[in-house]
Amino acid sequence: xxxxxxxxxxxxxxxxxxxxxxxxxxxxxxxxxxxxxxxxxxxxxxxxxxxxxxxxxxxxxxxxxxxxxxxxxxxxxxxxxxxxxxxxxxxxxxxxxxxxxxxxxxxxxxxxxxxxxxxxxxxxxxxxxxxxxxxxxxxxxxxxxxxxxxx
Numbered sequence: 235x236x237x238x239x240x241x242x243x244x245x246x247x248x249x250x251x252x253x254x255x256x257x258x259x260x261x262x263x264x265x266x267x268x269x270x271x272x273x274x275x276x277x278x279x280x281x282x283x284x285x286x287x288x289x290x291x292x293x294x295x296x297x298x299x300x301x302x303x304x305x306x307x308x309x310x311x312x313x314x315x316x317x318x319x320x321x322x323x324x325x326x327x328x329x330x331x332x333x334x335x336x337x338x339x340x341x342x343x344x345x346x347x348x349x350x351x352x353x354x355x356x357x358x359x360x361x362x363x364x365x366x367x368x369x370x371x372x373x374x375x376x377x378x379x380x381x382x383x384x385x
């Protein structure tokens with residue numbers, strides 16, 4: 235597996251990956267009616283406000299993550315590649331790039347993502363209620379997670 239910075243030529247794959255994985259995420263959270271494509275939401279959700287890295291296997295992008303110094307904002311894997319270590323590798327990459335505490339949010343109901351984050355040292359700080367990022371017409375519940383950085 236190769237982790238590298240996003241390139242403009244990756245955009246079609248990111249759209250396919252995120253759109254398929256987002257359907258799983260929203261379905262697990264009971265929010266399938268809130269689905270919008272990445273093309274519809276990328277600017278509003280600030281995808282490129284953070285560093286974006288992709289995971290390639292045999293030259294094919296199978297996942298991506300976006301993060302800043304303190305927040306993991308995006309982490310998606312191609313559904314046929316679930317449970318093959320791609321999400322974990324991207325998560326560990328973001329953790330290693332962060333010098334301190336790292337925060338993220340997971341929709342209530344997305345137990346697979348919650349389990350991944352917990353297995354990598356994230357703890358649920360609180361449950362938050364609000365509008366669904368990217369489609370604010372829908373209310374959503376999420377877990378606010380924190381992974382403490384080096385002391």
